[in-house]
Amino acid sequence: MKDWTEELPEAARQFLENRRLDEVECIISDLPGIARGKAVPASKFARQDYFHLPDSIFYQTITGDWGEAAGAEGFIERDMILRPDMATATAAPWTGDWTLQVIHDAYDRKGKPIPYAPRNVLKRVVDLYRKQGWEPVVAPEMEFYLVARNLDPAKGIEPMMGRSGRPAAARQAYSMSAVDEFGPVIDDIYDFAEAQGFEIDGITQEGGAGQLEINLLHGDPIKLADEVFYFKRLIREAALRHDCFATFMAKPIADEPGSAMHVHHSVLDIETGQNLFSGPQGGETDAFFHFIGGMQKHLPSAIAVLAPYVNSYRRYVKDHAAPINLAWGRDNRTTGIRVPLSSPAARRVENRLAGMDCNPYLGIAVSLACGYLGMMQECWPDKQFKGDAYEGEGDIPRVMGDALDLFEDAKELHEVLGPEFARVYSIVKRTEYEEFLQVISPWEREHLLLNV
Incomplete structure (x- = not known):
């Protein structure tokens, strides 16, 4: 099986040269621009094609309150499918171990982009x-x-x-x-x-x-x-x-x-x-x-x-x-x-x-x-x-x-x-x-x- 780290951007590969990757931060921007997501062991990231977060992260205000924006079905916190854009993989050089960050894009269960995810709006x-x-x-x-x-x-x-x-x-x-x-x-x-x-x-x-x-x-x-x-x-x-x-x-x-x-x-x-x-x-x-x-x-x-x-x-x-x-x-x-x-x-x-x-x-x-x-x-x-x-x-x-x-x-x-x-x-x-x-x-x- 091919090592997925060989397809990383050049800077990320140089960061990891002769080092063992410990963790990958799977992140996405919410409306304020805060990085939301999950940190996973590198071995798990290598096996996963996507991960889930609830769509409610986009209804949250800067204070942590919630806007009533869920729509007709109500606030059920439906899971989104977040897929990595490996071109965005980059170091997190301030961490105590060897960590990468990867920006993900948000889709619904039918594969359509979540329309209020900020990166999707720009796309x-x-x-x-x-x-x-x-x-x-x-x-x-x-x-x-x-x-x-x-x-x-x-x-x-x-x-x-x-x-x-x-x-x-x-x-x-x-x-x-x-x-x-x-x-x-x-x-x-x-x-x-x-x-x-x-x-x-x-x-x-x-x-x-x-x-x-x-x-x-x-x-x-x-x-x-x-x-x-x-x-x-x-x-x-x-x-x-x-x-x-x-x-x-x-x-x-x-x-x-x-x-x-x-x-x-x-x-x-x-x-x-x-x-x-x-x-x-x-x-x-x-x-x-x-x-x-x-x-x-x-x-x-x-x-x-x-x-x-x-x-x-x-x-x-x-x-x-x-x-x-x-x-x-x-x-x-x-x-x-x-x-x-x-x-x-x-x-x-x-x-x-x-x-x-x-x-x-x-x-x-x-x-x-x-x-x-x-x-x-x-x-x-x-x-x-x-x-x-x-x-x-x-x-x-x-x-x-x-x-x-x-x-x-x-x-x-x-x-x-x-x-x-x-x-x-x-x-x-x-x-x-x-x-x-x-x-x-x-x-x-x-x-x-x-x-x-």
Whole structure:
């Protein structure tokens, strides 16, 4: 019998060279992006073609509550069939033994993809592009904070201590000295990423105290979403080794910039490999403008996916490195939709609205869906914005409830993402939002208790 480990990706085979594999973590992303699954001995994994988890993992909120999303048959927790995608097999280099992780895809008992599994949602959108002869390409950027350990939710989050023994400083964007403060954590991030076969395009210090950004090379949307999914765990594990936390909250620290997952998009012609955003002479094409037009038309309805929690909306603050509207501009970081400087072959559109707290599969899927609808509907964008877009009016929802209202009415977007996904997502997020509304905040107690 052939050894199944011989067909693993190169990085996984190198990780296991001259070592005995102990365990395989069989995982899948839930709606928030948490890795769910089972850890099994390597010998058992070699004998199994699939495993089961209940479909209720997709009805669970970030707090562990349950949305009433099970449908007409009720909450019976039907088993799904989870099959491994061996191309995703990668090391878990922080574990005490020799462990691999493998992402699985979810199917029902008839072999149909579970429509609200996040990776299946992204696959659906990518397939719609490919049916048109288009190949979508993305490049995500990941912003996050390294913060002091926080064991008390009532206490504010504080920057971590750097090598110098001083708290991480704010307003130090692109400072190499600031990056050096986190050197041991960054070293482990690089080591873990290398063991997992991931290529980092660069790490920079962002504007917040202890805020870093990791850029990934452009490529296939599903592969890149897998990498962001893996990277979130990798970064958390690297931070824990050095007595700090890594957080992907959209706005973890008051008066500091929020953390985004900017997504760069381009679309290639499958037959020729040419960038559809650039014409034969290198000029901007109708497809380029239609993609932007689709984003302007449909992104308001997509914000509930790109900004999935009440905290997400604290990031959209004027002059705090986050967009407040859907203006588009060339080489303009104040606009929600940016066209970076590039050659014609690399022409792309950057969506700056997504928060780092979004599920990477769903965030990339809904962003691509907006561009797809624009190309199919031949939407034309507003005139390019020149100047400081923060001086304009905000035109995106500012609270979760308003964003969910727009999402629930967005039937065209539902058809691209999948109506059943839209139904389940809306119910789960409404449940979370209503739970939050029952919480009385310190601000309310401080200012309202004796004054109203």
